[in-house]
Amino acid sequence: MKRTILAFAFTLLALMLPAFAAAQAVTTQVTATDYFDPMNFMGDGFVGEFTDPGDLMCPGGQPTGIIWKPCSAGSRIHFRNLAWKSRLESEDPLLRGDFFSEGNFNLDADYSGRMGGSLRIELDDGGVWEGSWTGEKSKVENAEAWILRIRVVCRGTGGNIDGMQLRFTEVATIPTPLGFFWIGAIDGQVLTPASR
Numbered sequence: 272m273k274r275t276i277l278a279f280a281f282t283l284l285a286l287m288l289p290a291f292a293a294a295q296a297v298t299t300q301v302t303a304t305d306y307f308d309p310m311n312f313m314g315d316g317f318v319g320e321f322t323d324p325g326d327l328m329c330p331g332g333q334p335t336g337i338i339w340k341p342c343s344a345g346s347r348i349h350f351r352n353l354a355w356k357s358r359l360e361s362e363d364p365l366l367r368g369d370f371f372s373e374g375n376f377n378l379d380a381d382y383s384g385r386m387g388g389s390l391r392i393e394l395d396d397g398g399v400w401e402g403s404w405t406g407e408k409s410k411v412e413n414a415e416a417w418i419l420r421i422r423v424v425c426r427g428t429g430g431n432i433d434g435m436q437l438r439f440t441e442v443a444t445i446p447t448p449l450g451f452f453w454i455g456a457i458d459g460q461v462l463t464p465a466s467r
Contacts, residue, residue, distance in 0.1 A: 296436075296462040303361035305370060305441055305455035312452045318358050322371070325353030339448065348378040359392060365432065365461050366439075368394040372404065382417060382448040383409045390423065392437075398430025400437050408445070419443045419450070423459070436462040 307319040327334055332346020342348045354373040361367045374388030385407055392400040402425030408417050420442050427435040439459025446452075 296464055299363075299365065299461045299463065301361065301363045301366045301437075301439070301457075301459050301461055303359045303363070303366040303439075303457040303459075305357050305359055305443065305453070305457055307355065307357035307450070307455075308452040309355075310451060313454075319356050321353075321355045323352060323354035323373070326351040341449070345380050347380060347384075348376070348382065350374070350376040350378075359457070361457075364394065364396040366392070366394075366437075366457065366459070367396070368392050374404070378408070381410050386421075390425070392425065394430060394432070396430060398432040399428050400425035400432065401428065402426060402437070411444075415446065417445045417448070419445055419453070419455070432461075434464055438462070 308315065309317060309320045311317050327341055328349040328351070329342035329346040330349060332343035335341060335343055352373060353376065354371070357370045357372070359366055359368055359370050369392070371391045371393070372388060373390070374386050376384065376386040378384035378386075385405075387403065387405040389403050390401070394400070402423060404421050404423045406419060406421030408419045410417050420440065423437070423439050423441070425437040427433055427437065437459060439457050441455045441457045443450075443453040443455030
């Protein structure tokens with residue numbers, strides 16, 4: 272009797288495996304480059320802009336009024352609701368367009384720290400990705416540079432991306448204490464529901 276039940280269970284499972292596979296999302300690998308240079312530091316033209324300076328707080332210090340060093344020496348640096356627009360370039364239209372971000376930053380005196388916020392990517396070919404991001408910025412030892420790593424999760428609406436999900440990581444080297452310009456490398460996945 273046990274053998275019959277096991278044989279039936281395995282047969283049923285074997286018959287259902289194709290149905291399970293068909294119900295899985297289709298994954299597409301995507302890459303892009305994130306460009307932000309609103310002051311043309313790199314000399315290739317103006318790309319992006321700060322859309323809201325946000326609110327600055329200096330726990331343990333005072334605001335300086337100096338854009339490059341917003342808080343007094345030794346102070347932590349907190350930004351709330353800082354917003355900017357950058358540009359995503361990719362061979363894949365699923366990740367080519369204008370990248371709008373808003374974030375909160377909790378940085379230490381060496382400009383390292385954690386951050387997170389919301390984002391919207393308006394694709395050139397139509398459709399909008401909306402979601403959230405979290406990240407960490409760390410100082411490169413013995414150098415005037417910082418590494419930014421963010422993780423993003425979005426849902427697509429409109430255009431060819433309606434109902435899809437986007438997940439990606441971005442890594443950028445930032446040569447200034449605050450991110451006044453960068454080029455970031457994006458590596459991610461677009462998940463298309465099997466029902467599409």
